[in-house]
Amino acid sequence: MTEQPGQPAPIVRGVTVAVPQERAFDIFTADMTSWWPAEHHIGSAPIAEIVIEPHAGGRWYTRHEDGSETSTGYVVVHDRPHRLVVTWQIGSDWTYHEELVTTIEVRFEAEGPDRTRVELEHRDLAAYADDAETMRKVFEAPDAWTAVLERFATAAEGR
Numbered sequence: 001m002t003e004q005p006g007q008p009a010p011i012v013r014g015v016t017v018a019v020p021q022e023r024a025f026d027i028f029t030a031d032m033t034s035w036w037p038a039e040h041h042i043g044s045a046p047i048a049e050i051v052i053e054p055h056a057g058g059r060w061y062t063r064h065e066d067g068s069e070t071s072t073g074y075v076v077v078h079d080r081p082h083r084l085v086v087t088w089q090i091g092s093d094w095t096y097h098e099e100l101v102t103t104i105e106v107r108f109e110a111e112g113p114d115r116t117r118v119e120l121e122h123r124d125l126a127a128y129a130d131d132a133e134t135m136r137k138v139f140e141a142p143d144a145w146t147a148v149l150e151r152f153a154t155a156a157e158g159r
Helices: 021-030 125-140 142-157
Strands: 011-017 047-052 059-064 069-079 083-088 102-112 115-123
Touching: 011 125, 011 142, 021 083, 021 102, 021 115, 021 142, 069 102, 102 125, 115 125, 115 142, 125 142
Parallel strands: none
Antiparallel strands: 011 115, 047 059, 059 069, 069 083, 083 102, 102 115
């Protein structure tokens, strides 16, 4: 992580889970529906499924119970079981914006055969322009990335 002068600092959060690296990666990417907070979505209907297509250029989107879909971003790197990089293209108005691109990188570091450190970094927040510092504070709050990773950890270790 390197801070650029005049740029909002990235949000960095981490959690250690008592599961193998491959399992942590798979739960995070292929089973996000089981742990993503239901209140953290931009659709008008409840979440039916959250999809991260497992390849560079793949979509990250939510399918809702009414059949509608909302985009979150795209997959930049899908390097199972080590690293996932996706774009987050949700604006400060909590809608998808094709032209807004921030980056989320998630690293999965094995700390043993049944223990994985998961580090999440949300960067490029300057893309929010005048709302950059406000959005940084939103993402930094305990009910944002910290709570999301806690939900992930609970789901990963509960299996």
